[in-house]
Amino acid sequence: MREEENQIIFIFVVSAAFVVLLAILLVLFLVIYQKRIVTQENRLQKLENEKQQSLLKATIEGQERERKRLAKDLHDSIGSLLSGLSFNLKFQKNLKNQDQQQLVFLEEACKLVDEGIENIRIVSHNLIPSTLENFGLVSAIKECIVPLIQTNNLEINIQTSEEFPPLPLEISLGILRVFQELVQNTIKHAYASKIEVLLICTPDTISLEYTDNGKGFHINDIDLYGIGIKNMQSRIQALHGTFFIDSKVKKGFRAYLEVPIILKEDTHGQTH
Structure with a gap:
């Protein structure tokens, strides 16, 4: 009878130890699994951040390219046209036999064109410093x-x-x-x-x-x-x-x- 009780106690202790070990293994598994999930999420977040950073950088680089193109267009097209117009107006202003009204008009026109040329120069310079x-x-x-x-x-x-x-x-x-x-x-x-x-x-x-x-x-x-x-x-x-x-x-x-x-x-x- 005593021996049977000892066997029962032994089985109970072994069973309890097995349950405890199983619980410990389960906890360890959950901890490791959770850690892997967090690591994977962090990796995905990092990749997403890097992707966003790349997109952001590409957008800004695109803006700068567009600024350069616009500055070149301003300088080469509008700037050249205004320079040609300024030359013609000043040529007309310096002709003889101009009446006073025509002279005032040409002087004002030359002034406005020169201001336009200067403004284009400033804008172009700001676009490409x-x-x-x-x-x-x-x-x-x-x-x-x-x-x-x-x-x-x-x-x-x-x-x-x-x-x-x-x-x-x-x-x-x-x-x-x-x-x-x-x-x-x-x-x-x-x-x-x-x-x-x-x-x-x-x-x-x-x-x-x-x-x-x-x-x-x-x-x-x-x-x-x-x-x-x-x-x-x-x-x-x-x-x-x-x-x-x-x-x-x-x-x-x-x-x-x-x-x-x-x-x-x-x-x-x-x-x-």
């Missing part, structure tokens, strides 16, 4: 604000790092486009008289802080400014950077962006 490639981001920003100050009664102050090394063209162009969009938003919406810009470059990142003293807006009304803000966010996202804005009614506007400076290795293992 050669200064950016030749002299760098700081020079390009300072150059593009000159006509804005002259025509919009704006005070624009720019502070930069003392050391400002050459940047990859993709990064410089992206930041320049965002800066141009910020200034245009200020001119169109803010009714500001002053803009402050702080441009800082470190070995690893470049950051730009932009503020104006305009009328501001409620941050919940950001959709009113629509595509401009989204374009800026997309450009900085394509550069793997961060971008945010802050504004309050009658308290002005502030934008901040930070972009990592990615040094690519060439075939000889050197960075540039």
